[in-house]
Amino acid sequence: MSIDMAQFHQVFFEESFEGLDIMETGLLNLDMGDVDAEDINTIFRAAHSIKGGSGTFGFTAVSDFTHVMETLLDEMRDGRRQVTQPAVDVLLGSVDCLKEMLTAIQGEQEVDVARVAEYKKALEVELNGGESEQAVTDEPSEPSTIESNTDNVTNGKNIWRIAFSPHTNLLKTGNDPVRMFRELGLLGELTTTVDFQGVPDFYDLDPEECHLSWELELISDVPESDINDIFDWVEDECDLAIQRINTNVETDTPAFTEEQVKEETPLSSPKEVKTESSKKDIAPAEKPIKKVAAKSAAKTSSSIRVDTAKIDTLINMVGELVITQSMLSLVGEQFEMNKLDQLKNGLSQLDRHTRELQESVMNIRMLPISFVFSRFPRLVHDLSSKLDKKIELVMVGEHTEVDKTVVELLSDPLVHLVRNSLDHGIEMPADRVAAGKPETGTITLEAYHRGGNIVIEVKDDGKGLNKDVLRTKAIEKGLIDEDANLSDKQTYELIFMAGFSTAEKLTDVSGRGVGMDVVRRNIQSLGGNIEIISELGKGSTIAIHLPLTLAIMDGQSIAVGDERFIIPLGSIIESINIKESMINRVAGRGETFRLRDEYLPIIRMHEIFDVKTAQATKLTEGLVVVVDGQGMRCGLFIDDLLGQQQVVIKSLEANYRKVEGVSGATILGDGSVALILDIPGLVRLSNQ
Amino acid sequence: MASILAVDDSASMRQMVSFTLKGAGYTVVEAVDGVDALNKAKTQKFDCVVTDVNMPNKDGITLIRDLRGLPNYKFIPMLMLTTESGMDKKQAGKAAGATGWIVKPFNPDQLLKTIKKVLG
Numbered sequence: 001m002s003i004d005m006a007q008f009h010q011v012f013f014e015e016s017f018e019g020l021d022i023m024e025t026g027l028l029n030l031d032m033g034d035v036d037a038e039d040i041n042t043i044f045r046a047a048h049s050i051k052g053g054s055g056t057f058g059f060t061a062v063s064d065f066t067h068v069m070e071t072l073l074d075e076m077r078d079g080r081r082q083v084t085q086p087a088v089d090v091l092l093g094s095v096d097c098l099k100e101m102l103t104a105i106q107g108e109q110e111v112d113v114a115r116v117a118e119y120k121k122a123l124e125v126e127l128n129g130g131e132s133e134q135a136v137t138d139e140p141s142e143p144s145t146i147e148s149n150t151d152n153v154t155n156g157k158n159i160w161r162i163a164f165s166p167h168t169n170l171l172k173t174g175n176d177p178v179r180m181f182r183e184l185g186l187l188g189e190l191t192t193t194v195d196f197q198g199v200p201d202f203y204d205l206d207p208e209e210c211h212l213s214w215e216l217e218l219i220s221d222v223p224e225s226d227i228n229d230i231f232d233w234v235e236d237e238c239d240l241a242i243q244r245i246n247t248n249v250e251t252d253t254p255a256f257t258e259e260q261v262k263e264e265t266p267l268s269s270p271k272e273v274k275t276e277s278s279k280k281d282i283a284p285a286e287k288p289i290k291k292v293a294a295k296s297a298a299k300t301s302s303s304i305r306v307d308t309a310k311i312d313t314l315i316n317m318v319g320e321l322v323i324t325q326s327m328l329s330l331v332g333e334q335f336e337m338n339k340l341d342q343l344k345n346g347l348s349q350l351d352r353h354t355r356e357l358q359e360s361v362m363n364i365r366m367l368p369i370s371f372v373f374s375r376f377p378r379l380v381h382d383l384s385s386k387l388d389k390k391i392e393l394v395m396v397g398e399h400t401e402v403d404k405t406v407v408e409l410l411s412d413p414l415v416h417l418v419r420n421s422l423d424h425g426i427e428m429p430a431d432r433v434a435a436g437k438p439e440t441g442t443i444t445l446e447a448y449h450r451g452g453n454i455v456i457e458v459k460d461d462g463k464g465l466n467k468d469v470l471r472t473k474a475i476e477k478g479l480i481d482e483d484a485n486l487s488d489k490q491t492y493e494l495i496f497m498a499g500f501s502t503a504e505k506l507t508d509v510s511g512r513g514v515g516m517d518v519v520r521r522n523i524q525s526l527g528g529n530i531e532i533i534s535e536l537g538k539g540s541t542i543a544i545h546l547p548l549t550l551a552i553m554d555g556q557s558i559a560v561g562d563e564r565f566i567i568p569l570g571s572i573i574e575s576i577n578i579k580e581s582m583i584n585r586v587a588g589r590g591e592t593f594r595l596r597d598e599y600l601p602i603i604r605m606h607e608i609f610d611v612k613t614a615q616a617t618k619l620t621e622g623l624v625v626v627v628d629g630q631g632m633r634c635g636l637f638i639d640d641l642l643g644q645q646q647v648v649i650k651s652l653e654a655n656y657r658k659v660e661g662v663s664g665a666t667i668l669g670d671g672s673v674a675l676i677l678d679i680p681g682l683v684r685l686s687n688q
Numbered sequence: 689m690a691s692i693l694a695v696d697d698s699a700s701m702r703q704m705v706s707f708t709l710k711g712a713g714y715t716v717v718e719a720v721d722g723v724d725a726l727n728k729a730k731t732q733k734f735d736c737v738v739t740d741v742n743m744p745n746k747d748g749i750t751l752i753r754d755l756r757g758l759p760n761y762k763f764i765p766m767l768m769l770t771t772e773s774g775m776d777k778k779q780a781g782k783a784a785g786a787t788g789w790i791v792k793p794f795n796p797d798q799l800l801k802t803i804k805k806v807l808g
């Protein structure tokens with residue numbers, strides 16, 4: 001039976017990456033002074049699982065590598081080896097190396113052999129630094145193949161006499177002499193003679209014990225090892241003697257050494273050897289086929305791990321829905337006016353269940369933010385030792401859940417922010433002490449929900465942002481005028497401007513060419529924003545506000561002629577009727593209106609989207625919706641406001657192409673399509 | 689057809705074992721660790737148990753020892769999946785009542801051959 005092992009690869013990769021994360025966290029949490037055996041055991045187990053799986057699924061490079069790690073961990077676990085920081089660092093490096101190997105294999109790319117060898121070497125050096133040198137060398141080579149080759153050379157039939165007397169407890173391990181005899185029978189002609197002598201008196205007989213012994217005679221051409229194999233499991237539960245009593249072949253050397261085999265193979269049995277080698281020829285030919293299958297699997301699947309409780313809720317909800325549906329169809333079968341109440345009831349139930357179902361389906365896409373946070377202990381560990389700073393990382397609210405897409409896209413900006421805090425925020429230990437602060441700096445990563453948003457804060461107790469330095473720098477770079485009057489907030493926001501970097505020189509920790517402007521753009525592309533709070537000498541906090549999900553949002557539907565548009569509810573400030581007196585027309589620059597003390601540009605929706613059926617073309621006739629797009633406010637001139645609703649965002653890009661001013665589309669209750677407005681894009685569009 | 693309890697904390701190995709055995713017509717129930725397996729073994733009688741050794745919550749050897757204590761599992765075959773390096777594990781397993789072992793890495797054919805051997 002042939003089984004396509006490639007179907008298990010995806011699961012194997014997932015659990016291996018998970019295992020590597022467990023190893024990494026475990027290694028980082030090891031307290032050198034007081035190592036908990038259970039912690040080491042957890043790390044060991046993860047390595048062990050990866051080794052077992054990779055061996056089974058044919059990734060021998062991975063299993064060989066993990067074997068060395070496992071040996072090292074095993075010695076630590078047994079207390080044969082001290083857990084030292086260098087050893088932990090080597091293990092951490094190996095975790096990285098394994099990650100790379102697995103990623104490469106998953107992506108069907110070449111494994112960087114040199115790099116792997118380098119790490120393996122480091123592991124072996126660490127291993128041999130201790131007392132056990134042979135641990136590495138007794139790598140599982142394949143002695144068994146050589147053995148069987150040797151035995152295959154033996155030709156002709158032998159008579160084997162086997163004395164088999166099981167110990168009384170043999171049956172209690174689930175072994176059965178009859179099964180073994182059946183197997184022996186398959187090897188050749190078998191004669192069994194049973195010896196009852198050991199059987200006690202009936203009254204003393206324990207039926208769960210075995211008191212029989214056997215004398216077996218096997219006439220067969222199989223090598224001794226095949227017979228031994230059958231008794232392999234019961235070696236310690238029986239007395240066994242296997243003896244060859246008659247041979248009728250030329251070669252009767254009981255055991256061959258390897259050299260002898262090499263010499264004799266061509267002489268004694270070329271046929272046997274040939275089958276062996278031809279088998280080997282076939283094996284590599286099968287490989288490419290497997291690879292193709294694995295390739296398609298790796299590329300297409302993007303999977304998600306879901307808490308079973310969530311699935312249970314979902315199933316429950318579907319159950320409710322089915323009940324409601326059957327109730328409704330019952331009502332509908334023979335409908336009379338007096339059943340109207342029942343119908344209304346059913347419909348409202350249907351409404352509720354659909355909503356709940358929607359919520360729980362959305363919930364499936366929600367992942368705890370710890371998926372992103374988990375990489376930071378390592379990052380902080382590595383960087384702080386590189387920078388010679390003492391830094392403690394505190395994580396709060398790791399279980400806060402966010403949409404999967406947000407989790408994936410949040411990772412890079414957060415890394416950048418944490419790096420910045422480490423590099424520029426936290427001072428050197430000596431400076432901290434001089435400033436009267438504890439020697440160890442603290443970086444806090446915190447996530448929490450607020451309203452429909454999730455807030456992620458990166459907080460440090462470092463030196464904070466120096467407004468004067470920021471200002472001077474910005475003037476130097478020509479980003480602001482010398483006499484510009486900036487509020488605190490605006491000053492801090494300078495760091496988000498392209499081309500702004502306060503670091504004296506680029507270090508390899510932060511400032512690799514991507515600046516805070518990229519971070520802000522990334523966050524904004526997720527529909528979020530970013531703000532800075534800082535106090536000189538006390539530290540800075542950078543807070544990222546993000547929508548909980550990118551797939552559903554609260555929208556306000558508006559009418560412009562026959563067309564329906566959706567404005568994200570969060571970006572609406574107010575809606576007003578404007579009077580002629582408020583309007584200001586600037587030649588060549590369009591129209592503005594005065595709202596309290598501010599002049600805001602007006603965007604005529606019917607013109608931008610070329611809606612011929614628009615009812616209001618005079619500004620005083622329609623409505624103006626004041627919206628905020630990334631700090632830029634403007635008024636959208638529309639016919640009417642319709643209603644607020646949750647809309648499911650469908651990508652326009654995926655189905656058509658990117659359209660400036662439109663972030664996506666949705667399908668309304670009546671089946672028609674409405675475009676979702678991208679307010680910042682719209683503002684840009686109107687400025688052109 | 690015989691029913692088999694397949695125990696492994698690694699989902700890929702578990703699925704591979706389960707898929708292979710189901711393909712050969714056996715009824716297979718999966719368990720994620722020793723505790724899960726023991727609970728499942730108490731609610732249903734299996735004809736054979738195949739278990740990983742290194743698992744959280746309850747390892748394979750303790751599981752085998754516990755199962756042997758149950759009247760239904762006194763004599764049924766129990767196999768451990770173990771790595772080559774774990775010779776000491778084999779002995780510990782035997783002492784706990786394991787019937788035998790399958791050495792990792794193994795392929796589906798080897799697994800089936802061994803299962804057929806113990807289930808006849």
